Amino acid sequence: MKPMKPMKPLKARQAGPRTLISPRQLNTPRGRLIYWTVLIFVLVLFTAVFVFPLYWMVTGAMKSSGELARTPPTLFPRDPDPGVYKDAWDRLDLGRFLLNTLWYAAGAWALQMAVCVPAAYALSKLRPLLGRAVLGMMLATLMVPPTVLLVPMYLTVRDVPILHVNWLNTPMAIWFPAAANAFSVFLLKRFFDSIPTELLEAAQLDGASSVRVLWSVIMPVSRPILAVVSIFAVVGVWKDFIWPLLVLPDTDKMTVAVAISSLSKQTPDNILLAALVISSIPAIVLFFLFQRHIMAGLTAGGLKG
Structure with a gap:
C-alpha cells in the first residue's frame, strides 16, 4: 500500500470585525x-x-x-x-488686552520652540549619555500639580538666579516658565523617532552638521508635530489665569483673561459674556486653521518608516 499523504491543515477562517450589528x-x-x-x-x-x-x-x-x-x-x-459686543470691546478696552496676550503668547511660543525642538532632537537622534534618565526626569515633572510650583516659580522670577534681576511685570515672567515644557519635548521626540535614520545619514555624508540636519532635514518633515506643539504653547498662555495674575499686577500689562476677571465686578453680565466670546475667538480660529496639522501630528508619532 502506498503511504497516505499527510493532510494539509485547514485554513483558519479569518475573523471579521465584531460589532453589535453583524x-x-x-x-x-x-x-x-x-x-x-x-x-x-x-x-x-x-x-x-x-x-x-x-x-x-x-x-x-x-x-x-x-x-x-x-x-x-x-x-x-x-x-x-x-x-x-461693540460695547464690550469699548468698555473693557479689549483691544489692548488682546494685543498684550498675543505678545505674551508669541514670545512663549518662540522661546519654547527654541528650547524644546533641540532638546527633543538631541534625545531622539544624538542619544547623549544618560539621555533616557534625563527624559524620565523631565516626564516625572508632569506628575507634579502646577499649583505646587507657583511659589518656587514666583520666587525664581522675582529674583532670577545668577542674573539677580526682577522679571515681575515684564514679558519674561510669562516667557521664561513656558520655555521648557516636558510634554512638548515628549511629543517632539516621539515624532523624531519615527523619522528614518537614513535621511540623517545621507545628509551627514554630504557634510551637513547636526545643526544643519536639524534645520534642513528634521524641521521640514516635522511640520505636523510642530503645529501641534505650537497650538499647545499658544493656547496654554492664552487661557492661563493664575500665573499672569501673580506676575503681572500692572493693569496696562494684564492678559485678557485677567483683565476680564478684574473688571467683572462693575460690568453687567451680558457685556461680560460678550467679552468672553471675543476673547475666545482667536484660539478657536487658530484651532480651525491648523486642525488638519493637529490631527496629522497626533497620529504620525506612532508610525514607523
Whole structure:
C-alpha cells in the first residue's frame, strides 16, 4: 500500500470585525435604520454637549441683564442685541488686552520652540549619555500639580538666579516658565523617532552638521508635530489665569483673561459674556486653521518608516 499523504491543515477562517450589528443584519433595511438612528443620535448628543456652552455664551451676551437673570432661563434671546459686543470691546478696552496676550503668547511660543525642538532632537537622534534618565526626569515633572510650583516659580522670577534681576511685570515672567515644557519635548521626540535614520545619514555624508540636519532635514518633515506643539504653547498662555495674575499686577500689562476677571465686578453680565466670546475667538480660529496639522501630528508619532 502506498503511504497516505499527510493532510494539509485547514485554513483558519479569518475573523471579521465584531460589532453589535453583524454585516448580514446591516444589509437589511431594519439593520440600516437602527445603525443610522443610533449613529445620528450619538453624534447629535455629543455635539450638543460640547457646543451648548459656547452657544449659551454667544446668545446670552445678546440678552438683556433682566432676561439673562430670569428663572427659568430662555433658550433664545427675545430681543437680540448684537451691539453688546461693540460695547464690550469699548468698555473693557479689549483691544489692548488682546494685543498684550498675543505678545505674551508669541514670545512663549518662540522661546519654547527654541528650547524644546533641540532638546527633543538631541534625545531622539544624538542619544547623549544618560539621555533616557534625563527624559524620565523631565516626564516625572508632569506628575507634579502646577499649583505646587507657583511659589518656587514666583520666587525664581522675582529674583532670577545668577542674573539677580526682577522679571515681575515684564514679558519674561510669562516667557521664561513656558520655555521648557516636558510634554512638548515628549511629543517632539516621539515624532523624531519615527523619522528614518537614513535621511540623517545621507545628509551627514554630504557634510551637513547636526545643526544643519536639524534645520534642513528634521524641521521640514516635522511640520505636523510642530503645529501641534505650537497650538499647545499658544493656547496654554492664552487661557492661563493664575500665573499672569501673580506676575503681572500692572493693569496696562494684564492678559485678557485677567483683565476680564478684574473688571467683572462693575460690568453687567451680558457685556461680560460678550467679552468672553471675543476673547475666545482667536484660539478657536487658530484651532480651525491648523486642525488638519493637529490631527496629522497626533497620529504620525506612532508610525514607523
